[in-house]
Amino acid sequence: MxxxxxxxxxxxxxxxxxxxxxxxxxxxxxxxxxxxxxxxxxxxxxxxxxxxxxxxxxxxxxxxxxxxxxxxFPENALLPADPALRAKVIWFEEFADTIVSAQVATIFWNRVVAPRFMGQDGDLAAADKAEKEGLPPVLAYLESQIPASNFLVGDMLTLADIAVVAHLVNLGYAGLEIDAATYPKLAGYVATIQARPAYIEALTAEKAMFGG
Ligand SMILES: N[C@@H](CCC(=O)N[C@@H](CS)C(=O)NCC(=O)O)C(=O)O
The missing domain is CATH 3.40.30.10 (Glutaredoxin)
Structure with missing residues (x-):
């Protein structure tokens, strides 16, 4: 494969x-x-x-x-069998791939990809607007959804966690931290998911693209 x-x-x-x-x-x-x-x-x-x-x-x-x-490959399932839980996972995946992505990609593209990888000027006004207006409601919604287990759905790692964090990682590359004072549960959650060996391996490999 x-x-x-x-x-x-x-x-x-x-x-x-x-x-x-x-x-x-x-x-x-x-x-x-x-x-x-x-x-x-x-x-x-x-x-x-x-x-x-x-x-x-x-x-x-x-x-x-x-x-x-x-x-x-059904083993190590990332989608729960329960219909309601499975639907919730798909919601978070879709939310990540559309609503989270719309804001994060605007910031990441204009502040990082355009100037560093494309030799273009980024639209910094669009990035600032996304950071100040678009992103806060998205992060506030996530803050309201993080349970004590630090897994979004069903107290198990699912595609929901992998997808949401996959987008939020690019905020870090654009120099933005998730503010632990404003979003304490979300900041802890993202750190927990990123500390999993699979994420550590993936992010270590990515560092090469930044010359690190
Ligand atoms: N819905 C697609 C989105 C994929 C996507 O938009 N990828 C971007 C990179 S983040 C891309 O390849 N863009 C190149 C282009 O649109 O030409 C998925 O989940 O894979």
Missing amino acids: ILYGVGLSPYVRKTLVALKEKGIAFEHQPVMPGDNSPSFRAMSPFGKIPAFSDGDFSICDSTAILTYVEAK
């Missing part, structure tokens, strides 16, 4: 950490977003990362990839 895509993408990070948490052996090829090679476009027609192959089968989109992986 091969996962394609650079780990700075939160969607790649989510998929990579989920595969590690499930204990699945796979190869990682750090393809850049928008890769134009015919072999990559055959897997990901619009050039988005991640893509994934397992023998003759290939698919793109982190949610589609992890749907395949969870069905094929």
Whole structure:
């Protein structure tokens, strides 16, 4: 099995950490977003990362990839069997991939990716607006959702935790800490999930992209 895509993408990070948490052996090829090679476009027609192959089968989109992986390798489940809990996990994953991502990606792209990796000026006004107006309600909602177990759903590690933290990691790369005075549960939760071996491995590998 091969996962394609650079780990700075939160969607790649989510998929990579989920595969590690499930204990699945796979190869990682750090393809850049928008890769134009015919072999990559055959897997990901619009050039988005991640893509994934397992023998003759290939698919793109982190949610589609992890749907395949969870069905094929049910051990170390990241989706609970209970219907209500499973639906809650999918809600948090969707919330992470759309609502959290909209704010974090605006900050990360304009302050980090555009100037450091694309040789472009970022839209710093858009990043400031996302930080000051868009992000606080998102973080406040998460703060209200963190239980004492430090797992968002069902007192077990699920795709919800992996997905939410996958996006929040990029705040750190943009120099933003989650303020423990304002969001004490969220700050502790993110630190706990990031301290898992699968996250440590993924984030250590990513540091190379920042020359660290
Ligand atoms: N819904 C997709 C989103 C993937 C996505 O938007 N990836 C971005 C990188 S974070 C990308 O490849 N963008 C390149 C492009 O749009 O050309 C998923 O879950 O995998």
